[in-house]
Amino acid sequence: xxxxxxxxxxxxxxxxxxxxxxxxxxxxxxxxxxxxxxxxxxxxxxxxxxxxxxxxxxxxxxxxxxxxxxxxxxxxxxxxxxxxxxxxxxxxxxxxxxxxxxxxxxxxxxxxxxxxxxxxxxxxxxxxxxxxxxxxxxxxxxxxxxxxxxxxxxxxxxxxxxxxxxxxxxxxxxxxxxxxxxxxxxxxxxxxxxxxxxxxxxxxxxxxxxxxxxxxxxxxxxxxxxxxxxxxxxxxxxxxxxxxxxxxxxxxxxxxxxxxxxxxxxxxxxxxxxxxxxxxxxxxxxxxxxxxxxxxxxxxxxxxxxxxxxxxxxxxxxxxxxxxxxxxxxxxxxxxxxxxxxxxxxxxxxxxxxxxxxxxxxxxxxxxxxxxxxxxxxxxxxxxxxxxxxxxxxxxxxxxxxxxxxxxxx
Numbered sequence: 001x002x003x004x005x006x007x008x009x010x011x012x013x014x015x016x017x018x019x020x021x022x023x024x025x026x027x028x029x030x031x032x033x034x035x036x037x038x039x040x041x042x043x044x045x046x047x048x049x050x051x052x053x054x055x056x057x058x059x060x061x062x063x064x065x066x067x068x069x070x071x072x073x074x075x076x077x078x079x080x081x082x083x084x085x086x087x088x089x090x091x092x093x094x095x096x097x098x099x100x101x102x103x104x105x106x107x108x109x110x111x112x113x114x115x116x117x118x119x120x121x122x123x124x125x126x127x128x129x130x131x132x133x134x135x136x137x138x139x140x141x142x143x144x145x146x147x148x149x150x151x152x153x154x155x156x157x158x159x160x161x162x163x164x165x166x167x168x169x170x171x172x173x174x175x176x177x178x179x180x181x182x183x184x185x186x187x188x189x190x191x192x193x194x195x196x197x198x199x200x201x202x203x204x205x206x207x208x209x210x211x212x213x214x215x216x217x218x219x220x221x222x223x224x225x226x227x228x229x230x231x232x233x234x235x236x237x238x239x240x241x242x243x244x245x246x247x248x249x250x251x252x253x254x255x256x257x258x259x260x261x262x263x264x265x266x267x268x269x270x271x272x273x274x275x276x277x278x279x280x281x282x283x284x285x286x287x288x289x290x291x292x293x294x295x296x297x298x299x300x301x302x303x304x305x306x307x308x309x310x311x312x313x314x315x316x317x318x319x320x321x322x323x324x325x326x327x328x329x330x331x332x333x334x335x336x337x338x339x340x341x342x343x344x345x346x347x348x349x350x351x352x353x354x355x356x357x358x359x360x361x362x363x364x365x366x367x368x369x370x371x372x373x374x375x376x377x378x379x380x381x382x383x384x385x386x387x388x389x390x391x392x393x394x395x396x397x398x399x400x401x402x403x404x405x406x407x408x409x410x
Contacts, residue, residue: 153306
């Protein structure tokens with residue numbers, strides 16, 4: 001760590017103003033307070049706007065559609081979109097939606113303690129919590145805990161054509177063969193039937209069936225659909241506008257939201273969700289999300305000792321993103337989406353992305369604002385033989401680092 005960055009981190013606890021008394025009204029009632037001029041951003045939000053331009057440039061060069069939205073100290077300081085993206089569109093946020101499933105589970109565990117008293121330690125493959133799973137196709141599944149499902153360490157096989165597994169102490173990913181994954185025609189059964197590549201807890205593999213199974217547990221415990229639970233516990237108190245999951249595929253309507261993602265929120269409502277987490281789960285006098293659950297999302301988990309991924313969030317407790325505070329946590333999604341929360345800086349960042357197909361209004365049937373088609377079929381410009389959009393986590397990390405660097409601690 002450089003001396004400048006060390007100085008930056010050490011100053012954080014003393015430099016932050018008390019901003020947790022402000023919560024934005026809904027967009028229909030006026031929306032976020034803004035500090036978008038250089039003077040206002042500097043004096044009210046403590047942000048150097050000129051230093052956000054490189055973060056926006058990376059965003060714009062990496063995806064065909066998208067945008068960058070930044071809130072600090074409760075002030076909306078930066079908001080710019082390109083391609084089909086806009087404030088009030090409802091794109092398929094892909095795996096960024098896994099974060100919403102996790103937070104819903106955290107709320108559920110607090111609300112229904114009597115039904116699931118062991119919390120994240122609960123072995124959920126029982127007829128009480130997952131009757132849909134019986135008969136078990138692998139006896140080892142009886143040992144999978146809810147915490148392991150939410151940390152993707154239940155042993156479920158990773159997804160895609162080249163899945164990998166990680167085991168603590170071995171820095172090299174273990175290649176796994178491709179296996180059938182989720183099928184939207186029957187999300188529950190297809191998720192439950194994915195095989196295990198290792199014993200529960202023995203390794204990490206990024207596996208979308210895992211959070212969907214967690215959402216089935218939530219459904220069984222709460223008696224509510226995931227979408228309805230999120231709407232009642234988060235969307236209504238925070239004043240979200242029109243939102244949904246991407247449930248429509250032609251004439252087929254998925255009977256259950258996918259706990260693995262595909263939420264579709266307005267950009268400023270994604271910021272409300274992140275801002276609530278930055279405020280330790282509080283919203284206008286209510287404790288919407290248990291603060292201790294949010295803290296578990298920000299650091300190493302006993303359910304995942306293999307990778308810095310806790311309860312569906314990547315975290316920076318080990319400092320692998322050198323230019324960001326260690327309490328930063330974020331969730332990315334296919335197409336270049338990522339929602340970042342940095343509580344020590346009172347900072348929330350939403351990097352929008354998305355292929356053209358992720359902006360298809362038939363996915364939600366929510367009326368959409370007019371979309372610019374100027375960047376349809378756009379592809380990143382190759383740089384030194386590589387596409388910007390193929391840099392994966394590193395490009396997401398750079399947006400985080402550059403935005404953190406724009407925060408003034410003086």
